[in-house]
Amino acid sequence: MALVELIDVHFRYAGSEEYALRGVSLEAEEGEFVLLVGPSGCGKSTLLRVLNGLIPHFYEGDFRGVARVAGLDVPKTPPHVLARHVGMVFQDPENQLFLSSVEREIAFGLENMGLPRSEIRRRVREVLELFGLEELKDRAPYELSGGQQQKVAIASVMALEPRVLAMDEPTANLDPISALEILSLVSRLTREKGVLAIVVEHRLELALRFATRMVVMDGGRIVASGDPRRVVLEASRLVGFPPVVVAHQLLRNRGLIGGAPPLTPEALSEEILGVIGWRR
Amino acid sequence: MEAIVAEDVHFSYDGLQPVLNGVSLVVRTGEVLALMGENGAGKTTLVKHFVGLLKPRRGRVLVFGVDTREATVAQLARRVGMVFQNPDHQLFAETVEEEVLFTLRNMGVPPHEARAICDAVLREFDLARYRDRSPYSLSVGERKRLALASVLSYDPDVLVLDEPTAGQDYFNKSKIARLVNGLKRRGKGVVVVTHDVEFAAQVADRVALMAGGRVVREGPAAEVLTDAQAIAAARLTLPQIPAAAAILRERGVKLSRIPLLPGGLYAEVIALLDGGAP
Numbered sequence: 001m002a003l004v005e006l007i008d009v010h011f012r013y014a015g016s017e018e019y020a021l022r023g024v025s026l027e028a029e030e031g032e033f034v035l036l037v038g039p040s041g042c043g044k045s046t047l048l049r050v051l052n053g054l055i056p057h058f059y060e061g062d063f064r065g066v067a068r069v070a071g072l073d074v075p076k077t078p079p080h081v082l083a084r085h086v087g088m089v090f091q092d093p094e095n096q097l098f099l100s101s102v103e104r105e106i107a108f109g110l111e112n113m114g115l116p117r118s119e120i121r122r123r124v125r126e127v128l129e130l131f132g133l134e135e136l137k138d139r140a141p142y143e144l145s146g147g148q149q150q151k152v153a154i155a156s157v158m159a160l161e162p163r164v165l166a167m168d169e170p171t172a173n174l175d176p177i178s179a180l181e182i183l184s185l186v187s188r189l190t191r192e193k194g195v196l197a198i199v200v201e202h203r204l205e206l207a208l209r210f211a212t213r214m215v216v217m218d219g220g221r222i223v224a225s226g227d228p229r230r231v232v233l234e235a236s237r238l239v240g241f242p243p244v245v246v247a248h249q250l251l252r253n254r255g256l257i258g259g260a261p262p263l264t265p266e267a268l269s270e271e272i273l274g275v276i277g278w279r280r
Numbered sequence: 281m282e283a284i285v286a287e288d289v290h291f292s293y294d295g296l297q298p299v300l301n302g303v304s305l306v307v308r309t310g311e312v313l314a315l316m317g318e319n320g321a322g323k324t325t326l327v328k329h330f331v332g333l334l335k336p337r338r339g340r341v342l343v344f345g346v347d348t349r350e351a352t353v354a355q356l357a358r359r360v361g362m363v364f365q366n367p368d369h370q371l372f373a374e375t376v377e378e379e380v381l382f383t384l385r386n387m388g389v390p391p392h393e394a395r396a397i398c399d400a401v402l403r404e405f406d407l408a409r410y411r412d413r414s415p416y417s418l419s420v421g422e423r424k425r426l427a428l429a430s431v432l433s434y435d436p437d438v439l440v441l442d443e444p445t446a447g448q449d450y451f452n453k454s455k456i457a458r459l460v461n462g463l464k465r466r467g468k469g470v471v472v473v474t475h476d477v478e479f480a481a482q483v484a485d486r487v488a489l490m491a492g493g494r495v496v497r498e499g500p501a502a503e504v505l506t507d508a509q510a511i512a513a514a515r516l517t518l519p520q521i522p523a524a525a526a527i528l529r530e531r532g533v534k535l536s537r538i539p540l541l542p543g544g545l546y547a548e549v550i551a552l553l554d555g556g557a558p
Contacts, residue, residue, distance in 0.1 A: 040421045040449045091420070091447060146319045172447040173365075175318040175475040176517040202449050205478050205520055240450040243478060243520040247542035251549065265523035272528060272545075276552050 001071060002027040003163055003196045004051060009065035011046060011055055020046040022220035024065075028213075030163065030194040033187055035207050035228065037200070037239045038217035044200045047217070048166040050074060051198065053082040070163050084113065087157035091169040093149040096156075097141035102133055105141055106156045113160065123159045131155040131185065147178025154182070158189065165189065167199045176206065183210050205242040208232065208263045229260035244268040251275060281309045283438045283469040284330050284360065288339035291325060295337075299325045301493035302339070307438060309469040312460055314484035314501065316475060318515035321490040323473045324365065327440045330471070332356040344437070358387060361436035365443040365473075367415075367423035370430075376418070377402065377411040380430045387434040397433050405429040421448055428456075438469040445479045457483050481505055481519040481540050489514040506538040521545050 004026065011021040020043050028034055036044050049055040056063035057079045067074035070085040090096060099105045106127055110120045128134045131151050136144065141152055150170060157165065165186065171179035187210040189195040201207040208214070214231040216224040216238060224234045232245060241249070244262050248271065251257040256275050262268040284307035291300040300322050307313055307330070315323050328334040329341045332348040341348045343356055364370050373379040380401060384394035402408040405425045410418060415426055428444065441460075445453050460483045463470050474480055480487060480501065487504040489497045489511070497510040504510060506522040518526065525538045525545055533552070539545045 038449075039451055040419060169447055173319075173443070175515065176477060177318065177515050180517065202447070202453070203476070203478075238450065240454070243481075243542050244524060247521060247524070247545050250542060250546040254546075254550075256549070256553075265518075265520045266527060268520070268524040269527035269531070272524070272549055273531060273533070275549060276533065 002068075003030050003070055004028040004198070005066070005068040006047075006050065007066035009047075009050060009067055010063070011050065012062040013046075014060040014062075016061070019062075019220055021050070024217075024220070024222055026215065026222060026225070028196055028198065030196050031190050031212075032196050033190045033210050033212045034196070034198045035201060035211035035214045036198055036217065037202070037204070037214065037235065038223075039238055042217040043220040044217055045168055046220075048088065048168055048198065048200065051164060051166050052086040052088050053077060053079040083162075084160060085162055086164040086166055087154075087160060087162035089150075089154050089157055089165065089167040089170050091172045093146070093153040094142075096153045097149060100140055101138050102141060102144075102152050102155075103128070103137040105152055106159050109156055109160050123161070127155045127159045130158070145178070147174050147181065150174060150178070150182055151185070154185070158195075163195060165195050165197045167197065167201075169200050169202065171201060171203070171206065179203070179206050183207055186210070202239075204232070204239060205244075208242060227260075228263060232261060232263070283307050283309050283344060284471075285342040286326070286329065286339070287341070289326070289329060289336040289341060290338035291329070291334060291336055293325075299493050300329075300336075303490075303493070303495055304339075305488055305495055305498065307469050307471055309437060310464060310467045311485045312464050312470045312472060312483050314480040314487045315471055315473045315490065316477070316480060316487060316514060316516060317490035318475065321514070322493040323490055324442055325493075326490070327362065327442060327471060327473055330356075330438070330440055331360045331362045333362075354386075357436070358434070359436055360438045360440060361431040361434070362440045363424075363428050363431050363442060363444065365446065367420070367427040370427050371415040371423060374414060375412050376407055376415055376426055379415055379426060380433050383430040384433055389434060401429040401433045421452060424448065425452065428459075432459075436468075438471065439463060440471045440473070442473040443475075444472060445474065445476050453479065475516060477505065477511075477516055477519045481521070489516070491515065502540050506540055 006024055006026045009021050009024045010019055012019045038044055050067050051069055053074050056075055097105055106124050107120055128137055141149055171182050186197050190197050208228055211228045214228040216235040218238055224231045248261040257271055262271055286303055286305045289300050289303045292298045303326055317323055332353045335349050344359055373382050380398045381394055444456050460470050484501040487501045488495050491514045496513055497504055505519055508526055511518050521542055522538050529535055535548050539548055
């Protein structure tokens with residue numbers, strides 16, 4: 001069974017005339033890294049809010065369709081139950097961190113779940129190690145860099161061992177090295193722990209290489225979904241081309257290269273080596 | 281023309297931990313300068329000196345020849361418009377329209393002109409439909425556009441944009457790139473603080489890399505953004521095209537230069553094929 005299953009989901013925020021989601025259907029399995037892209041206002045954030053039940057439980061409005069996450073019927077499941085299955089990470093970690101040390105921040109959600117102390121200790125230790133945060137465990141989150149804060153935010157969400165990780169532009173404020181670190185960490189969670197990550201990100205040049213699937217939204221609908229190497233070409237009108245794809249297109253238009261575009265500089269250079277007939 | 285000159289600027293917030301460690305840098309009109317570096321490199325601290333929000337502890341900053349220590353922020357702001365990274369640091373009016381009108385009034389623009397300018401910038405930034413809404417009801421991206429619109433409304437000579445593309449979608453990013461180019465053509469000086477290396481590759485004429493409170497490398501964008509060592513020292517990543525070209529060089533392919541943009545890489549490949557490369 002799919003971990004996330006949306007069938008013809010519609011949602012209109014109370015007080016708004018237009019529907020933010022207009023018939024969204026999506027199935028996603030464990031271990032996928034779904035890159036969710038589209039213009040501002042296309043419904044990406046609204047879709048993420050359906051996954052953890054903020055819609056329809058917290059945001060009022062008109063909800064229709066079927067939404068199931070980890071086998072739970074979202075409209076019929078209280079948000080605190082959904083929260084154990086779906087972790088949310090936002091653009092600005094400051095809004096998510098408020099305790100005096102990294103360790104306490106990570107333990108907080110676990111204490112709220114009423115887990116035994118030994119279990120809390122085990123999980124805190126495990127995520128500190130997984131995220132390389134051991135040395136920072138006694139530091140206050142506000143003293144950390146943006147990249148470190150975002151790691152702490154993800155670590156405290158992952159300590160709850162959710163099966164789905166929904167991330168709304170988690171790297172928007174980070175420098176490229178920190179952003180790549182965060183995204184490759186998320187990619188590792190999908191591969192090693194079978195987590196389903198659904199990540200909203202505008203910078204294709206950073207995120208595309210990690211995606212196992214690219215989903216494009218426009219006007220409250222999903223307009224393309226599938227293999228990133230195919231979808232990146234279909235969606236360029238809405239999200240543009242990363243530079244490696246532009247270079248590939250130039251070579252392709254000249255008849256020098258064929259097939260699907262590369263998603264990384266490494267892959268582009270391999271293709272160019274092929275074009276110039278390089279022998280090692 | 282030299283618009284802003286920073287000479288050996290030292291600064292520290294607490295008098296102990298230096299944040300700027302002797303920065304010298306020139307901002308010229310008719311040119312786009314990208315100021316780059318990782319989070320915490322001192323970029324935002326430096327540009328706050330350009331409008332006198334911070335004053336150097338040692339060294340000096342001249343804005344069109346005036347030492348920032350001898351001018352008020354209000355005087356400097358007429359020449360240098362600053363758009364902060366976090367729009368909430370500069371938005372405060374009750375409505376979107378009032379936000380822009382307030383700025384214009386503050387800069388001494390007569391009311392009848394202010395109205396027309398306000399209408400034009402709100403249209404330009406696709407905000408006209410929100411004119412009666414509270415700025416806080418807008419999305420982060422929209423609030424950023426509003427902050428930008430209100431600074432551009434009074435037409436300062438130099439624009440400082442702190443992380444203008446962070447969280448912006450493809451359309452708005454393209455729009456910001458066109459806007460920056462347009463400002464340059466009109467002879468404005470534009471400083472873009474950014475760690476978006478692809479955006480810098482698109483718009484910048486010159487790049488200054490900062491690390492540890494210093495400018496560690498400065499020069500034409502085509503040189504700095506293709507210099508793997510300098511980029512690594514500033515804890516950034518090469519843009520995709522120079523990264524691909526650097527790999528080709530490592531593999532022994534003889535490129536005449538490391539190109540910055542896709543067209544340049546394409547030209548290098550064609551030259552190799554025409555020249556009967558190995």
